[in-house]
Structure formats: C-alpha cells, structure tokens
Amino acid sequence: MPVESTPPALTAERLLALHRDGFVLLPGVLEAAQVRLLRQAIDGLQAQHWDYSGLLDHYKCVFNRDPLWLPFLDPPGVIELAEAALGADCHVIGQTAWRCHPGFRGTGLHLDYLAMALPRRLLADPGFELPMQICTCHLYLDAIDPDLCPTRVVPGSHRAGRAPRPGETQWQGRAAQAVLCGAGDALMFRSELWHAGSDNRTAGRSRYLLQVHYGRRMVAQKFSPYLHWRFNPEVLAAASARQRRLLGEHEEAEYD
Known part of the structure; x- marks a missing residue:
C-alpha cells in the first residue's frame, strides 16, 4: 500500500462532503498492482x-481468510x-468481495441503516x-462506465430522515446519479444515504468490488457465522496495531 499520509486538510474537505452530500469519491486509493492483486484474490475465493x-x-x-x-x-x-x-x-463491521457478472440486476434505491x-x-x-454511525467504502477494481454496474447516489438524501418509499426515485428534486470512476478509486458514503446499484449491461465484463463497512466503537461487529465465529490466528499475527483495533481489539471502556 502507498505509505504517504493523507494531508489533514484533504481529509477535512472529504469529511465536509460526507456531511453535505452524504458521499465522497476518493481517486487513486489503490495502485494498478493492488487492483490486479485483489481481482486475482477474488477469483480464488471459495464460498463459505x-x-x-x-x-x-x-x-x-x-479479511479473516488470509x-x-x-x-x-x-x-x-x-x-x-x-x-x-x-x-x-x-472499527470494521464487515469486508465483502463482489463479482457482478453480465445480466446482474442491481438493487433499487435504499438506505443501509438509519x-x-x-x-x-x-x-x-x-x-x-x-452525526455518522456507519460508513461504507467501495473500492472499485474496474473502470466504472454506465454499463458496468455503477453505484447510484442521491446527493443530500442522508438528511431525509427516512428510507425511500416504494417507487420513489428522487429527494427534493435530486435524482440518483451514477458514480463513474477509475479502477482503484473509492467511494465513501454514510449509511443514511439513499443509493442504488445498477445492472451489468455489458456483453462480457464482470465488475469486481471490495467493500468495507466502518462503525463507531459502540456499533456491534457482526461477523458471520456469529456464535461459531473464530478469528484466523494467521490474520491476527500479521495485523498491525491499527488493524487489530479495527478487528475489535479495543482499550477498556464503558460496557466492557
């Protein structure tokens, strides 16, 4: 991964966008070699x-597999x-890998959590x-065009205070807009934002995506299969201090 730290002013600008629009696009988060690595890793996954x-x-x-x-x-x-x-x-409350093949039908307008x-x-x-409680990051492993399952977002809709109603396509006159971006770009959005998937209308391309969900300390980590969950010792041994915290190794606090 790139080792350069992000300038605080840039982070502050992006945070402002999350408060104002409910989402922000982060260009060039991953390098081309990392995109290739993740695509190959997704191809090697087996269902569990x-x-x-x-x-x-x-x-x-x-995250628990390797x-x-x-x-x-x-x-x-x-x-x-x-x-x-x-x-x-x-901390992290999920990390999922997606591969959307030609003919895939995207989900309609919804929010994740209110x-x-x-x-x-x-x-x-x-x-x-x-205030934000949960945010999701989409790490795109393809150049996203209108035919390759672009994520659609409704700017400002996180302030609607409710989920979209059946058949609703806009909020305060603002319709869902497609997020078109490059391979290695990332989209961060808050859980109250109205957003939707899109169909894969290509003739032969699959969209590869890695998704990470982040939650506040008091938002429960929900790692399936729940009562049977066990952390992979190899993963814990390789994790940095911050990664271990993201996986749930917190300092003592209220309710512990």
Missing part, C-alpha cells in the same frame, strides 16, 4: 457459510476519513450536523 454465487458472487468477512486482505481494511485516504467521521476508536428518526425541521436546519 452465507456466501453465494451466480450472477453475483458475494463473499463475506474476507492476511492478504488486511491492508485493505485501512488504506491511506480511507482510514483517515473513517476515523474523522466515526472516531479514532472506530440510527434514529429525527424531526424534519431539525434535519432541514443547515446549522445541524447529523
């Missing part, structure tokens, strides 16, 4: 527990933003800063 294959190949908790995945829990640019948004003691319903007058107040 709740994983599934078909037009969508979906693999959960990949130390190869560890550096992609805290890539430069992404981790600074996650910590700025969710606290220096935030911590609580708040009064509309409060959400409409530009002076009110809505």
